[in-house]
Amino acid sequence: MQVSSVGIVGGGAWGTALAQTLALAGRNVVLWAYEPDTIREINEHHLNRNYLPGVSLEPGIRATGKMADIAAQDVVLLVPPAQNLRAVASELSPHFSAGRPAVICAKGIERSSGKLMGDVLAEALPGALPAILSGPSFAADVARGLPAAVTLACADEEIGRSLAEGLGYRNLRIYWSSDAIGVQLGGAIKNVLAIAAGIVDGKQLGASAHAALIARGFAELRRLGEAMGARSETLMGLSGLGDLILTCGSPKSRNMSLGRALGEGQNLEAILGQRRAVTEGIYTAEAVSRLASKFDVQMPICQAVLDIVSGEITIDAAIESLLTRPMKSEI
Numbered sequence: 099m100q101v102s103s104v105g106i107v108g109g110g111a112w113g114t115a116l117a118q119t120l121a122l123a124g125r126n127v128v129l130w131a132y133e134p135d136t137i138r139e140i141n142e143h144h145l146n147r148n149y150l151p152g153v154s155l156e157p158g159i160r161a162t163g164k165m166a167d168i169a170a171q172d173v174v175l176l177v178p179p180a181q182n183l184r185a186v187a188s189e190l191s192p193h194f195s196a197g198r199p200a201v202i203c204a205k206g207i208e209r210s211s212g213k214l215m216g217d218v219l220a221e222a223l224p225g226a227l228p229a230i231l232s233g234p235s236f237a238a239d240v241a242r243g244l245p246a247a248v249t250l251a252c253a254d255e256e257i258g259r260s261l262a263e264g265l266g267y268r269n270l271r272i273y274w275s276s277d278a279i280g281v282q283l284g285g286a287i288k289n290v291l292a293i294a295a296g297i298v299d300g301k302q303l304g305a306s307a308h309a310a311l312i313a314r315g316f317a318e319l320r321r322l323g324e325a326m327g328a329r330s331e332t333l334m335g336l337s338g339l340g341d342l343i344l345t346c347g348s349p350k351s352r353n354m355s356l357g358r359a360l361g362e363g364q365n366l367e368a369i370l371g372q373r374r375a376v377t378e379g380i381y382t383a384e385a386v387s388r389l390a391s392k393f394d395v396q397m398p399i400c401q402a403v404l405d406i407v408s409g410e411i412t413i414d415a416a417i418e419s420l421l422t423r424p425m426k427s428e429i
């Protein structure tokens with residue numbers, strides 16, 4: 099597949115970082131942004147200070163508010179917050195020709211329906227050939243050209259391969275996979291677990307507790323993944339364990355830093371009031387809880403995150419409840 103032009107929906111940190119990478123790789127890039135101010139700033143000053151401060155954007159990146167401009171490109175990347183995917187894909191739909199690829203780059207599960215992003219896309223943009231791009235990648239790192247490696251999943255492996263080759267770049271290595279469920283679950287659930295890891299940090303529970311949280315959190319991802327048909331090598335790979343380690347381990351993560359602030363005693367509304375950026379784990383926690391019930395799997399850490407962010411339980415009570423669970427086999 100020839101990828102000489104790319105349309106990107108979402109002018110936040112990640113959409114802008116991908117635009118920068120693809121422009122540096124020689125692609126024509128058109129970037130749809132939600133706010134008129136963001137469109138103006140990218141076109142007039144080659145900056146996106148609200149979402150990706152400190153990065154001078156390639157002058158060839160053209161920002162737009164028109165979905166028709168996006169649909170005209172060879173490949174479309176969908177990079178909105180997960181809870182907005184349905185709305186932006188529906189807006190794109192009248193302009194989009196059937197059979198063309200649409201690569202979902204959002205990490206989350208729809209809160210209102212419990213659906214994975216690929217299922218939301220199938221309803222909102224039914225003619226698209228869906229793929230998922232996910233893996234350990236901070237926008238600020240990728241936009242500065244630091245090396246990163248991610249996974250692109252597509253049910254048709256040949257198309258996945260050509261998309262990975264068409265979108266990849268020296269410092270953004272893209273591995274392909276046909277396991278769309280595994281790639282989506284890893285990217286969504288790591289955000290919930292990163293809030294928990296941040297709480298452990300903010301509460302100063304120590305490095306041993308932090309490691310235990312990652313390992314037991316991964317056990318929850320693996321359990322749900324197995325129940326939903328994900329492959330274990332996907333869950334162990336870049337989009338699963340790889341992204342879990344990155345996001346739980348760095349306060350550069352919005353999810354981890356939110357958890358840390360909660361653990362330090364700050365109030366959720368006050369933290370969210372100070373940020374423009376999306377913290378996906380808050381919204382995905384509810385959807386994960388629904389999936390855990392539906393597939394009858396135990397996910398006590400994810401459930402504790404939901405109970406904390408929905409105000410059902412205090413952090414101290416959640417920690418007490420996790421630590422007093424009966425001893426059990428490790429599986």
Ligand SMILES: NC(=O)c1ccc[n+]([C@@H]2O[C@H](COP(=O)([O-])OP(=O)(O)OC[C@H]3O[C@@H](n4cnc5c(N)ncnc54)[C@H](O)[C@@H]3O)[C@@H](O)[C@H]2O)c1
Pocket residue numbers: 108109110111112113114131132133149177178179180182185186203204205206235236237238374375376377378
């Ligand atoms: N930032 C990263 O490092 C990174 C890396 C990989 C994946 N992602 C994923 O990419 C997705 C987008 O995150 P981000 O970091 O680019 O966003 P961001 O937090 O930088 O910005 C929020 C975005 O939401 C948009 N927005 C707000 N209201 C909207 C609406 N009603 N409809 C459509 N868009 C709206 C804003 O215009 C902005 O583009 C998320 O799912 C995130 O998990 C982010």
Ligand SMILES: O=P(O)(O)OC[C@H](O)CO
Pocket residue numbers: 205233234235236237289292341344345350351352353354376377378
């Ligand atoms: O800042 P976060 O927590 O949204 O994480 C960003 C990326 O998903 C890391 O891979």
